Amino acid sequence: MTALSRLAGVAGQPIAHTLSPLIHSTWITAAGLDASYEPFGPMDEPAFAALVDEGRAGRLTGLNVTAPYKSLALALADQTSIVASTCGSANLLTFQEGRVHADSTDGEGLMQALAEQAPDLNVAGQSVVILGAGGATRAAAAALKAAGARVALLNRTRSKAESLADDLGLVVAGPEALEEAALVVNALSVQPESDVGRLRRDAVLMDMSYRPLVTPFLAAGRARGLRTVDGLAMLIGQARPSFEAIFGVPVPPVDIRQVVMDALGESA
Secondary structure (H helix, E strand, O other), X not given: OOOOOEEEEEEOOOOOOXXXXXXXXXXXXXXXXXXXXXXXXXXXXXXXXXXHHHHHOOOOXXXXXXXXXXXXXXXXXXXXXXXXXXXXXXXXXXXXXXXXEEEOOHHHHHHHHHHHHOOOOOOOOOEEEEXXXXXXXXXXXXXXXXXXXXXXXXXXXXXXXXXHHHHHOOXXXXXXXXXXXXXXXXOOOOOOHHHHHHOOOOOEEEEOOOOOOOOHHHHHHHHOOOEEEOHHHHHHHHHHHHHHHHHOOOOOOOOHHHHHHHHHOOOO
């Protein structure tokens, strides 16, 4: 594989829904690279491990990782970034000279999304509640804690939240924590619209899902006049540093949000 013939992609289970190939392929074309970015999957754990070995052997330049293999990606790596080690998961693997390096750009994507869509929100010293305790919560919680937020987890299965909280040095809270939160991040696959009624009038809502762009959770917040941050902003935010790490060039100046919204059939 030469520098002008690079193969990268995204792996997970399921994988058909992912917009990462659209985002990265658009940037590849705009940057004039001789490269491709493909979806890999669906696949089981042994197949994922075999794909990582393909990268180790020099047949892949980089790999983004989505659920449920972010923890496994970290375990398979030879080197890990401080960020990935802290949050206990990796969404980015890069390959060089037979070694696998793991990183996490999910937290960076979340912080970029907040900066773009809620620029006046400073989470330092603020109460932040994350709904959920799955893989998506790890990077979000680690990034918000690093930014100085007082992060609490709220999950239906308290024992699962407690395990994650112990790993990251967080607290587990009950629904009453929503009343004090400056920011509430939904990392659940379900839509907790009923929680919106407890929030402060100046609270910001963020949903890590982007299908639909305005989820029922965000729609309920908007109906109360609350500010919202959508999951597409986070998806694009985490993709930028991934692209630069994989291909070694800056992200070209493309209105990638509009490209993705057109593909989704969404309006601004």
